[in-house]
Amino acid sequence: MADTITITDNRTGKQYELKVTDGTIRALDLRQIKTSDDDFGLMSYDPAFMNTASCRSAITLIDGDKGILRYRGYPIEQLAESSNFLEVAWLLLRGELPTAAQYADWTHQITHHTYVHEYLKRAMDGFQHDAHAMGKLTAFLATLSTFYPKSKAVRDPKVREEHIVKIIAKMPTIAAWCFRHSVGRPYVYPDNSLSYCGNFINMLFNIGQPRFDPDPILERALDVLFILHADHEQNCSANAARAVGSAETDPYCSLAAASAALYGPLHGGANEAVLRMLGQIGDIKNVPAFIDSCKGGSGRLMGFGHRVYKNYDPRAKIIKELAHKVFAVTGKNPALEIALELEKIALNDDYFVKRKLYPNVDFYSGLIYQAMGFPVEMFPVLFAIPRAAGWLAQWQEMLADNDQKIARPRQIYTGSDIRDFVAIDKRGA
Ligand code: CMC
Numbered sequence: 001m002a003d004t005i006t007i008t009d010n011r012t013g014k015q016y017e018l019k020v021t022d023g024t025i026r027a028l029d030l031r032q033i034k035t036s037d038d039d040f041g042l043m044s045y046d047p048a049f050m051n052t053a054s055c056r057s058a059i060t061l062i063d064g065d066k067g068i069l070r071y072r073g074y075p076i077e078q079l080a081e082s083s084n085f086l087e088v089a090w091l092l093l094r095g096e097l098p099t100a101a102q103y104a105d106w107t108h109q110i111t112h113h114t115y116v117h118e119y120l121k122r123a124m125d126g127f128q129h130d131a132h133a134m135g136k137l138t139a140f141l142a143t144l145s146t147f148y149p150k151s152k153a154v155r156d157p158k159v160r161e162e163h164i165v166k167i168i169a170k171m172p173t174i175a176a177w178c179f180r181h182s183v184g185r186p187y188v189y190p191d192n193s194l195s196y197c198g199n200f201i202n203m204l205f206n207i208g209q210p211r212f213d214p215d216p217i218l219e220r221a222l223d224v225l226f227i228l229h230a231d232h233e234q235n236c237s238a239n240a241a242r243a244v245g246s247a248e249t250d251p252y253c254s255l256a257a258a259s260a261a262l263y264g265p266l267h268g269g270a271n272e273a274v275l276r277m278l279g280q281i282g283d284i285k286n287v288p289a290f291i292d293s294c295k296g297g298s299g300r301l302m303g304f305g306h307r308v309y310k311n312y313d314p315r316a317k318i319i320k321e322l323a324h325k326v327f328a329v330t331g332k333n334p335a336l337e338i339a340l341e342l343e344k345i346a347l348n349d350d351y352f353v354k355r356k357l358y359p360n361v362d363f364y365s366g367l368i369y370q371a372m373g374f375p376v377e378m379f380p381v382l383f384a385i386p387r388a389a390g391w392l393a394q395w396q397e398m399l400a401d402n403d404q405k406i407a408r409p410r411q412i413y414t415g416s417d418i419r420d421f422v423a424i425d426k427r428g429a
Contacts, residue, residue, distance in 0.1 A: 011035050024053055043410055049234075055242065055401065059092055059393050060233040064308035069315065071231060072096070080318050085226035086110060086196050089168055089389035092231050093396065107196075113169035114190035114199065117147050120174070124181050133377045134269070136178040137384055138259040144170070145252035152250045154399060163251050164392045171385045172196065176203035179378055197222045200385070205373070218372055221326045222382075225365060228315040229383050231390025237261040237268065241391040242398045243407040251395060258391045259384050265302070268387070270362035271379040274303040275370060278335040278342075287341045295351045303363030304346060310356035319364045323371075330371040339367060 005025060007016045018029045031041030046052045061070045069076040072091050079088055083097075090098045090106050098106060123143050127136055145151060148166070153159040177187050180203075188203040191211065197219050206212035232238070241258035245251070262268035277299075281290050294301045306313060327333060343359055346352045369379050398404050 007033065009033055009035075022056075027052070043412075045412060049239070054234060054239065054407075055398065055404065057233060057394070057397060058095065059397060060231045060390070062233055062308050064306070064310050067309060067311035067314050067317075069232075076228065076314055077318065080224050080227050083227060084196075085223050085230065085386055085389075088227050088230050089386075092389050092393040093164065109165050110169045110196065111192050111199075113166050114173050114192070116144075116170050116173050116177075119147075120144075120177075121187065124177060127181065129182060129184065131182070133175075133178040133182060133381045134259065134263040134384070136181070137175060137381050138256050138263065140174045140178070141167075141259055142253050142256035144174075145250045145256075148250070148252065151252060152248075154245070154248050154250060160251070160396060160399070164396070167251060167255060167388055167392060171388045172200035173203060175378075175381045175385050176200060178381060179204055179375075182375070182377070195219065195223075197226065215329050217325055217329050221322055221368065222372070224318070224322055225368065225382070226386035228318060228361060229365075229386045231387070231393060234394075235267065236264070237387065238391060238394045241395050245395045245398055246404060246407040251392065254395055255388060255391050258387075262384055262387065263380055268362075268380040268383040270302050270360070271366040271369070271383060272376045274339075274362055275335065275366040275376045275379070277302045278338050278367075281338050281342075284337050284341050287338060287345060291342070291345050291349060295349075301342065301346060301352070301357070303359055303366075304352065305355070305357040306360045309358065309360065312358045313360040315361040316359045316363055319361065319368065320359075323364050323368050326368050326371055333367045333371045335370070336367055339364065 003020045004017045005020050007018060008014075009016070012035055014033075016033055018025045027044050030044060033042040034040075044052070059072065061073070062068065071079060071088060072095055074083075074091070074097075079091075083091075086107055087098060087103060090103065120140065120143065123140065124136070144167075148163060150159060151163040173190055180187050185207060188206045191199050191202055194202055194211075198214060201214040201219060201222065202212045205214075234242075237258040240261035241254050244257040245254035249257075265273040277290075281287060291301070293299060323333075323336070327336070343363070346357065352358075365383075366376070366379050369382055370376070374382065
């Protein structure tokens with residue numbers, strides 16, 4: 001079978017044979033299809049990248065119809081069961097699971113780069129006490145670039161590696177300080193003797209004691225949530241990291257762009273929006289009316305639906321089970337019953353069934369975060385900490401890819417034709 005496709009241009013009657021590779025044609029190959037010599041050539045129109053592969057990637061595989069998610073070939077279920085976030089971060093960045101020696105060295109490096117410059121506290125003081133944690137996190141990622149101007153040398157793999165370590169190490173510190181700032185508590189410095197999640201929890205909740213020892217079940221639950229959120233191939237924020245990074249912007253500012261994308265309620269802000277929605281519903285008896293209002297177009301059922309998954313999001317399945325383990329320690333989140341009822345009704349409702357809308361990663365994660373004591377504004381930040389590993393893996397892959405150039409889409413111009421400038425006193429009322 002020939003790996004080509006023949007296109008007949010009915011405008012001219014000409015035929016073109018385009019190469020098909022990995023189930024795709026090169027959009028640039030369309031440019032030879034012209035109606036005349038001065039025609040620019042055919043383009044494809046694909047707002048929101050509904051059917052366009054923007055890169056070749058070996059990091060994460062999603063099969064949306066089968067509900068499959070794999071990092072570097074490893075099923076998410078196995079990683080959630082047997083791995084930990086730092087090991088997964090290495091896997092995403094390097095492509096293989098670390099050996100014991102590599103893992104020990106990696107953990108040592110991450111643990112020893114957790115401190116941030118003291119001046120960052122001054123930047124924090126500039127925010128109002130009620131500033132949203134994602135706004136602060138996004139700003140601090142960009143601020144860090146001013147502390148590390150050498151990170152601009154993005155073509156140098158050694159420099160890249162140095163700043164990848166710094167970012168993964170410092171994300172929990174910045175995130176915890178965003179939280180401490182919002183509740184008016186003194187910042188807690190990193191403790192090198194603790195695990196990645198244990199240290200994060202200590203910086204969040206310790207007050208007036210040498211150390212805050214979290215319940216091991218909650219520490220492990222957070223680690224599993226970090227694994228589940230670590231990467232998700234070409235999502236909106238990864239695409240932002242790649243697009244901004246393609247201008248050879250330093251990794252801190254590239255990740256600030258990704259963080260800004262994640263903030264949105266259709267992306268990582270959805271976990272926060274789910275909790276607000278459950279609060280608004282208020283009682284299980286109000287669920288049918290709320291579902292009806294979503295179907296009537298007055299809002300979305302937050303935490304439902306996905307651009308790629310047209311089956312149950314495999315992360316949501318793991319999180320739902322995890323929620324029960326967490327609630328055994330913290331007590332049940334009262335909003336759980338409303339969430340379960342919403343899920344039950346939606347999964348049997350024609351509107352949601354027809355559109356293949358299933359619970360996504362954000363549907364249950366917020367319930368866990370809330371039971372652990374996080375305010376809702378911190379939920380997207382908890383998503384951003386592990387996703388930094390994915391953003392960096394995507395950013396690094398983009399820089400090493402010879403097919404990539406500065407990201408620069410085309411447009412179909414729909415504005416006025418050329419016209420002469422009109423002086424202000426001649427423009428009428
Ligand atoms: N509630 C009600 N209707 C929905 C929902 C929803 N959550 N999601 C999609 N639809 C409807 C939508 O109105 C449209 O209906 P119609 O064909 O009649 O116009 C149809 O389903 C297709 O929706 P779409 O907006 O074209 O789908 P999309 O692939 O562009 O959007 C999505 C994907 C995730 C943005 C969307 O499903 C959504 O807004 N979900 C709620 C927000 C959410 O939970 N986001 C987290 C996503 S997972 C984690 C992450 O990415 O960070």
